[in-house]
Amino acid sequence: MLKRIMNRREEENRVRSENRLPPGQSLTQKFPVLHYGPTPRYRPDLSDWDFRIFGLVVEEERWTWEEFMALPRTSVTMDIHCVTRWSKFDTLWEGISLQTLIEEGIVRPKPEANYVIQHCDYNYTTNLPLDVMLLPNVLMATHFDGEPLDVEHGYPLRVVVGTFADRSEDKSAYFWKGGKWLRGLEFRADDRPGFWEQAGYHNEGDPWKEQRFSYS
Ligand SMILES: Nc1nc2c(c(=O)[nH]1)N[C@H]1C(S)=C(S)[C@@H](COP(=O)(O)O)O[C@H]1N2
Ligand SMILES: [Mo]
Secondary structure: HHHHHHHHHHHHHHHHHHOOOOOOOOEEOOOOOOOOOOOOOOOOOOOOEEEEEEEEEEEEEEEEEEEEEEOOOEEEEEEEEEEEEEEEEEEEEEEHHHHHHHOOOOOOOOOOOOOOEEEEEEHHHEEHHHHHHOOOOEEEEEEOOOOEOOHHHOOOEEEEEOOOOOOOOOOOOOOHHOOOEEEEEEEOOOOOOOOHHHHOOOOOHHHOEEEEEEEO
């Protein structure tokens, strides 16, 4: 127990010295679960799951799980930062990047599209500018640490927004900007604050600027 605490402190000091610990955060070696509302369950074959691309796109899409899993895949290792002050380092995610889908012409946003709303089960939403959704530190993840996501972490699909060990990302956001149980992406001209953003969380939520809450 004491050894584990020492180890945590040492790890935290290490990432702090590497400038990877955002202000007001502390390192966790666990993976806390946080969300509002119930946890959805699907059929084992996910035949009751689909994924929609809609709004300001040239062609709207509705994919089955099989179709979604056939899309080009990407792996990325990132640090993640929760607004409740825990950070987790060197987490490995695998899934689908919106940037790749757009590069390959699979998703074609209209020129007026400036924002992307993540739509999740039980009507959870969160919003990001389209140019942030296209960064390499944003992923629609099906796997964490080589395994399919746990149900409570968003199985079968969630968005992950993180930061890189070398801080090379252009922009990041706290972990709440990653919708669990993601069921669709909506492309819009105007912004639309999501669930936590409407409840007082900051609209951009950059952990390096410590944009936790908005008091307007
Ligand atoms: N669908 C859904 N996704 C969600 C939330 C939620 O309430 N519903 N909460 C967000 C918040 S506030 C956080 S901190 C992260 C937590 O992810 P985790 O449980 O995998 O740690 O999920 C985010 N995604
Ligand atoms: Mo959160």
